[in-house]
Amino acid sequence: MQIERLDDCSYRIPKHGRMRVDGIVLADGRLVEGLRSDPCLDQVAAVACLPGIVGASLAMPDIHWGYGFPIGGVAAFDMDEGVVSPGGVGYDINCGVRLLSSKLTREDVEGRIPDLVDALFASVPSGVGSHRRDLTLSPQQLKTVCEKGAEWAVAAGYGVQSDLGAVEDRGVIGGAEFAAVSARACERGRSQLGTLGSGNHFVEVGVVDEVYRPAAAERMGLAPATVVFGIHTGSRGFGYQVCSDSLEGLGRVATKYGIALPDAQLVCAPLRSPEGRRYLAAMACAANYAFANRQMITHFVREGLETAFGAPASDLGVRVVYDVAHNIAKVETHEVDGRSRRVCVHRKGATRSLPAGHPLVPEQYRDIGQPVLIPGDMGRYSYVAVGSRGALARTFGSCAHGAGRLLSRKAALKATAGRKVREELAHRGVYVRAAGAQTLREEFPEAYKDVADVMRVVEKAGLAMPVVRISPLGVLKG
Amino acid sequence: MRVGRSIGTEGPDRGAYRMGSHTADLAVRLAAASPEGLLAALLRALRCIYVGRRRLPVCCRRTLTMAAPDLESLLVRFANEIIFDVDARQRLAVDATGLSVRSVGAGLGLRCCLLLADVSAPGAGTEREVKAATHHRLAVRRGRTGLAATMVLDI
Numbered sequence: 001m002q003i004e005r006l007d008d009c010s011y012r013i014p015k016h017g018r019m020r021v022d023g024i025v026l027a028d029g030r031l032v033e034g035l036r037s038d039p040c041l042d043q044v045a046a047v048a049c050l051p052g053i054v055g056a057s058l059a060m061p062d063i064h065w066g067y068g069f070p071i072g073g074v075a076a077f078d079m080d081e082g083v084v085s086p087g088g089v090g091y092d093i094n095c096g097v098r099l100l101s102s103k104l105t106r107e108d109v110e111g112r113i114p115d116l117v118d119a120l121f122a123s124v125p126s127g128v129g130s131h132r133r134d135l136t137l138s139p140q141q142l143k144t145v146c147e148k149g150a151e152w153a154v155a156a157g158y159g160v161q162s163d164l165g166a167v168e169d170r171g172v173i174g175g176a177e178f179a180a181v182s183a184r185a186c187e188r189g190r191s192q193l194g195t196l197g198s199g200n201h202f203v204e205v206g207v208v209d210e211v212y213r214p215a216a217a218e219r220m221g222l223a224p225a226t227v228v229f230g231i232h233t234g235s236r237g238f239g240y241q242v243c244s245d246s247l248e249g250l251g252r253v254a255t256k257y258g259i260a261l262p263d264a265q266l267v268c269a270p271l272r273s274p275e276g277r278r279y280l281a282a283m284a285c286a287a288n289y290a291f292a293n294r295q296m297i298t299h300f301v302r303e304g305l306e307t308a309f310g311a312p313a314s315d316l317g318v319r320v321v322y323d324v325a326h327n328i329a330k331v332e333t334h335e336v337d338g339r340s341r342r343v344c345v346h347r348k349g350a351t352r353s354l355p356a357g358h359p360l361v362p363e364q365y366r367d368i369g370q371p372v373l374i375p376g377d378m379g380r381y382s383y384v385a386v387g388s389r390g391a392l393a394r395t396f397g398s399c400a401h402g403a404g405r406l407l408s409r410k411a412a413l414k415a416t417a418g419r420k421v422r423e424e425l426a427h428r429g430v431y432v433r434a435a436g437a438q439t440l441r442e443e444f445p446e447a448y449k450d451v452a453d454v455m456r457v458v459e460k461a462g463l464a465m466p467v468v469r470i471s472p473l474g475v476l477k478g
Numbered sequence: 479m480r481v482g483r484s485i486g487t488e489g490p491d492r493g494a495y496r497m498g499s500h501t502a503d504l505a506v507r508l509a510a511a512s513p514e515g516l517l518a519a520l521l522r523a524l525r526c527i528y529v530g531r532r533r534l535p536v537c538c539r540r541t542l543t544m545a546a547p548d549l550e551s552l553l554v555r556f557a558n559e560i561i562f563d564v565d566a567r568q569r570l571a572v573d574a575t576g577l578s579v580r581s582v583g584a585g586l587g588l589r590c591c592l593l594l595a596d597v598s599a600p601g602a603g604t605e606r607e608v609k610a611a612t613h614h615r616l617a618v619r620r621g622r623t624g625l626a627a628t629m630v631l632d633i
Binding site: 184240252265410438478 | 497498499500501502503504547550551555558562565566567605606607609610612613614615616630632633
């Protein structure tokens with residue numbers, strides 16, 4: 001794959017073959033060296049072949065190999081000539097990250113992290129096949145979840161109204177049509193709401209250990225030594241089934257509309273077609289399910305804290321800092337070739353990043369920019385940033401979503417053979433409670449890139465500016 | 479190719495499987511003399527992913543019929559059926575009887591009886607969560623010794 005250096009934080013895959021636009025990879029020399037032999041660059045080029053793509057097929061600094069789209073891929077499509085592709089969103093629709101701050105400081109939790117993580121483990125349903133025996137949604141309840149998202153959860157007693165103001169789109173995406181969701185998705189999703197799942201999903205207890213922008217940090221409630229809680233999960237089996245159904249359903253649609261697919265996993269439909277609209281309606285249902293899921297887990301984290309500290313969560317000052325979706329397609333307005341256009345932005349393993357003053361930034365953050373959450377691995381650190389203007393200019397208001405995987409699961413198991421990952425993390429000051437021992441080895445810190453490398457490119461490219469760095473103290477893995 | 483552990487799928491061609499990897503996910507390499515063998519190997523591979531070497535008692539049976547335009551699509555649909563049963567109903571297909579693949583119109587039809595085990599009981603749970611079987615780079619290759627394919631599972 002031919003790739004040309006543009007500047008010290010971006011590279012270009014020149015338009016060739018059936019590509020309609022260039023590919024642009026946001027990376028520095030160090031990151032790009034690791035990508036040269038990776039098939040993810042072919043995926044950037046394949047996405048560039050889809051009809052109606054505008055600007056460029058983009059790759060964030062944490063890009064790695066996915067299906068159809070790469071993980072860390074961003075692409076915008078013209079509303080009249082463009083397409084929507086389930087492969088550009090992924091199976092875990094609206095997988096995302098939520099960050100909670102608290103009044104607790106490092107001193108308050110000194111020596112209490114194991115008790116705290118164990119309490120969270122008891123309160124947050126997690127692990128392989130996690131289902132709730134105490135909450136199985138009726139079809140009507142599931143319909144309401146799909147239409148109202150996090151608002152449903154708050155109304156049902158899982159959280160407080162003020163939580164919603166700090167969630168992307170207030171935790172609900174418009175256009176959800178329950179009729180677009182299959183009976184199978186409903187069956188799969190009805191007892192999984194309020195569960196964390198497994199794999200790379202987690203609840204993490206961390207502490208603010210470095211502050212880069214004190215005013216923004218103060219606004220977010222992230223003073224030095226503040227104890228915070230990160231939640232990473234998505235739409236569970238409900239979203240997976242919506243994606244599988246859509247891939248099946250759209251299998252023959254490309255032929256119907258004369259779209260030549262460079263990859264079977266890139267099945268798509270014109271945005272204006274009935275099939276395209278149906279996918280967006282079903283995707284919105286799954287996205288809202290995911291918002292409700294993270295809202296419920298927020299409630300369970302509060303319950304775990306109450307158990308661990310013997311005090312009401314309100315006294316512990318647990319508040320939502322922000323909640324971002326990083327697997328989603330959204331219709332947004334962006335400047336393209338000097339004019340304002342409505343486009344459908346696919347972000348697969350990419351987070352929205354909007355600068356100060358943007359109307360979609362919640363009012364409480366409008367003058368500092370949208371909080372951007374970039375979690376790292378469980379042994380090192382994570383970042384909270386704020387969106388900046390460069391993201392609108394370069395990436396349709398998008399940014400990296402994490403560290404990016406470096407080793408395959410198999411390679412991670414090989415690398416950790418005979419090692420005691422839990423003890424190694426304990427030596428680094430991180431207490432881990434995992435539902436599955438194998439998951440812990442597959443997710444060991446060095447299986448991921450150093451998120452500091454990603455953050456450096458994000459800042460240099462003007463996609464977001466770091467506000468604080470968070471170090472992990474305890475992790476609950478699914 | 480190492481032959482996957484036998485779980486008793488009937489018929490002369492039981493196929494073989496080997497686990498590989500795909501960044502964050504799993505790749506399953508399948509080989510068999512026939513389409514039925516590929517499907518049998520896929521079932522055993524999924525069983526291994528879900529419960530390893532544990533033997534679970536069969537609790538019920540289910541007749542499965544499905545059609546697909548080609549063998550690749552049939553493999554994906556068959557795998558997604560097994561994944562759905564586990565995720566939604568806590569029932570794992572540990573074996574299949576009467577597995578047959580026939581030409582139906584321009585495509586293929588599958589028929590079998592899935593033998594299901596309960597994976598909701600304490601101690602009988604699954605070890606992994608599988609989101610879906612994907613079409614990623616999936617192409618059945620036909621060689622002198624039979625059929626081969628690599629399926630990527632989203633974990």
